[in-house]
Amino acid sequence: MRWIRRAGRALAWAAGYALALLGLFLAHAWAGLQTEPWSGGTTVNALWARHQWVGEPHTEQEYRALADLLRRNRITDVFFHAGPFEADGSVPPAKYVNARRLVEAMRAHAPGVRVQAYLGQIRKVDGHGLVDLDDPAVRARVLETDRIFLDLGFEGIHYDFEPIYPDDQAFLDLLGRTRDLTRSRGAVLSVAIEQLTLVDRAQPIYRAFIPRGWNQSVHYPPRPTRDYLRRVADLSDQVAIMTYDVSLPTKAMVNWHFAWHTEQTLRLIGDRTTVFMGVPTYRPLMDWAEDLPTALRGVRRGLDALDRPPAMPFGVGVYAEWTTDAGDWARYRADWLTVRE
Template sequence: MQWLRRSVRLTGWATAYAVGLLGIFLAQTWLWWQDEPRGGGTDTNALWARHQWVGEAHTDAEYRDLAALLERNRITDVYFHAGPFEADGTVPPAKYTNAGRLIEAMRRHAPGVRAQAYLGQIRTVDGHGIIDLDDPAVRDRVLATDRVFLDLGFDGIHYDFEPIYPDDTAFLELLDRTRELTRSRGRLLSVAIEELTLADFMQPVYRTLLPAGWNGGLHYPPRPTEDYLRAIADRSDQVAVMTYDVPLPTRSLVGRHFAFHTERTLRLIGDRTTVFMGVPTYPTKLEWAEDLPGALRGVRKGVDALARPPARPYGLGVYAEWTTDRRDWERYRAAWLTAES
């Protein structure tokens, strides 16, 4: 029984040590969170906008109000939801009957804002999902659909396919072909992607231990590795990082999440492409920990941690227009636009 007592004693010491380390980390994070960030605030920011802008009729007054909101909040790029793609890579015309009127109104009332067609779908993984980007015919139809929206006058194509894993070569091939198309028209290609994986070397382990399909069970995390994020950045004019939906229990931990990914992402690709760090204005799962003010503070602290500013423009991606109320915009302007850079 001596070995049992020794094992219990060692387990107790190990547990106490781990708890102590966790306590030190939490205390250090809380102290770090108390310092006011120094920098922040840019004139390059994006907004994800609801489908009704392309699918329903609006008055000229509504278009003017939208333009005024974009100008007041220094929004340079709006991702107007125009999809989603059907499984075959098309978008039925009935879904975007008022897209032409929207583009006309944007050019009249907000000529400095780029209106991009926000298109995406659930990517098939292990037999689960809707659109199969591994099928060359589907990718061809996606490109044909892109041409339709560019012909309507959109300033760019904004892809949001989920999940995208760091071994997805079909997605990179689609980006290559889409970039050729958008560049030939003098337009933009932007991509929404999950935040970076915390440990690139763990991807093979996840892939082995979590083999089940997307939405059908566990699967290794759909997070880009550093190399994969660079590959996306080299094929895109803009990368919007979906940093939100943080399953952490305290504001300081959530803030550290935003700061960590802001600093790391801008350091990796901020010289290669325009970067937007996504921040939430919707009711999050853990509202006491994750909210817009905390996300803004975290992004600013991440910018502070950079050795130098990125060579390319960067800013926030506000998610989303349909969940952002007057109070949210006031908080955004107070914490981001008026912050000294």
């Protein structure tokens, strides 16, 4: 029975070691909340905006109010939801009947703001999902749809296909072809993608053991590896990291999450493309720790950790316009736009 006692002692030591590491992590995360980051806001920031702006009519006063909100909050890029794509890669014209009027109003009232068409869909994986990007005909139809929105005057195409796994070559092909299209029109290509995987080499383990997710197409977390995120960045003018929906139990851990991903992402692709770190203004039903102030503080901590600023512009992406009230905007200006020496 000696081996049983030895195994028990080994397990006890392992458990104690794991708890000690967890304690150190929590202490480090908590300490990060006790000091004020010195980094302030940046000159480029993005906003995801609701579909009604392209799908429903608005008054001139409403357009002016939107333009004023964008200027006051230093928003340089707005992703106006214009889809989603149908299964064949098209978007029915009835969904964007007021798109041209929106573009004209933004040019008149907010000429410094880049108006982008926000297009996406659930990507088909293992037979589940809607849009099959592996089909060349679907990718070609997506490009035809992009041309329609560029013809309407949009200054960029913003893709949000989910889930995207780090072996998705069809998505990279679509990005390359879309970039050729947008550059030929003097427009930009931006991409929303999930946050980095914490450990790249864990992907095969996830694939083998983690069950399907909520939409029955996710076998393991669809996080980009470092190599894949570099490839996405090299094919895009802007990358928006969907850092929100963290599902962590404490503000200290949420703060650490945003700080770590900001530092790692900007070190990895900040010299390659413009980066927006997504921050939430919605109220998660089951997540009491994630909020806008904690996220912004984490982003600023991540900036503090850099040896130097990235070569390309960077900022935050506010998710989303339809969940952000006046109090949220006031907090955003105080916590992000205020310059700190």
